[in-house]
Amino acid sequence: MKVTVKVTSDFICPWCLIGERRLAKAIESLPAGSExxxxxxxxxxxxxxxxxxxxxxxxxxxxxxxxQYSQMLDQxxxxxxxxxDVAFDYDAIDKTPNTFKAHRLMWLADQQGLAQPLADALFAGYFExxxxxxDSAxxxxxxxxxxxxxxxxxxxLASNQGKGEVRAAEDALTDAGVSGVPLFEIGEQRISGAQSQATLTAALQAAMASCQDGFCTQG
Structure with a gap:
C-alpha cells in the first residue's frame, strides 16, 4: 500500500513545522509495510x-x-x-528571510531523493x-x-537553475486556489492548517483503504 501526500508549506511558517511533525508521527503510527x-x-x-x-x-x-503582539503569537x-517535539527558539532568530532559495534547494534535493531530510533541516535550522x-552559505x-x-x-544557488520550475509550481498552486499553509493533500482529502495527529492518521488510513493490491478506488 502506497499513498502520496502533497505538502504545501513555507519554511518560516511555524504551523507548517508543527503540521509536518504531526504528519511524521501519523505516518509512524501506520501498520508495518505502509508506504x-x-x-x-x-x-x-x-x-x-x-x-x-x-x-x-x-x-x-x-x-x-x-x-509585543508578535511575541504573543510566537508563544x-x-x-x-x-x-x-518542536524546540522553538524564537530568541535566536534575528532575521525573517526570503525563502525562495530554500524552495529552489528543495527542488534540487528532490531530484536526488533528499527532499524530506532537507525539509526537516530547513525547519529545524530556522526555528530551533x-x-x-x-543565505546561500x-x-x-x-x-x-x-x-x-x-x-x-x-x-x-548562484545560477538560474530551478527558478522557473519553482515559480511555475507556485503559480499553479495559486491558480488552484491555495492561499495559505500548511496544506496537506492526502488521497481525496485536503487538510488545511496544523490539524491533529489523529486527523492526519485518519486521512492516511482512508487513503490506504482506497488503494489495495495496487488498485485505487479514489483519487
Whole structure:
C-alpha cells in the first residue's frame, strides 16, 4: 500500500513545522509495510521579501502592529507544539528571510531523493537554531548535512537553475486556489492548517483503504 501526500508549506511558517511533525508521527503510527511518499510543494508567505531578508523584530512589529503582539503569537505556537517535539527558539532568530532559495534547494534535493531530510533541516535550522535560511552559505551547510554536495549547492544557488520550475509550481498552486499553509493533500482529502495527529492518521488510513493490491478506488 502506497499513498502520496502533497505538502504545501513555507519554511518560516511555524504551523507548517508543527503540521509536518504531526504528519511524521501519523505516518509512524501506520501498520508495518505502509508506504507514504511525501511530495513537497513551494509556497512563499512573503513573496516580496527582499532577497537579503529583514530584521525580524522590525518586520514582525510592522506586520502585526507591535513586537509585543508578535511575541504573543510566537508563544501561542510554542504552547500548541508542547507535545510535538518542536524546540522553538524564537530568541535566536534575528532575521525573517526570503525563502525562495530554500524552495529552489528543495527542488534540487528532490531530484536526488533528499527532499524530506532537507525539509526537516530547513525547519529545524530556522526555528530551533535561528539560522538565516535565505543565505546561500547556510543553505549549502544544511544541504551538505543531508547528503548534497556543498560546492554543487553553492554553484546551483548562484545560477538560474530551478527558478522557473519553482515559480511555475507556485503559480499553479495559486491558480488552484491555495492561499495559505500548511496544506496537506492526502488521497481525496485536503487538510488545511496544523490539524491533529489523529486527523492526519485518519486521512492516511482512508487513503490506504482506497488503494489495495495496487488498485485505487479514489483519487
Amino acid at each position: 507514504v511518499d511525501i511530495v513537497w510543494q513551494p509556497f512563499e508567505l512573503n513573496p516580496t521579501m527582499p532577497e537579503a531578508g529583514l530584521d525580524r523584530r522590525s518586520y514582525r512589529a510592522n506586520k502585526f502592529g507591535s513586537w 501561542g505556537t510554542v504552547k500548541a507544539a508542547e507535545h510535538d 537554531q535561528g539560522l538565516d535560511i535565505g 547556510v543553505l549549502a551547510e544544511l544541504g551538505e548535512k543531508v547528503g548534497l554536495d556543498r560546492a554543487e549547492v553553492l554553484v546551483f
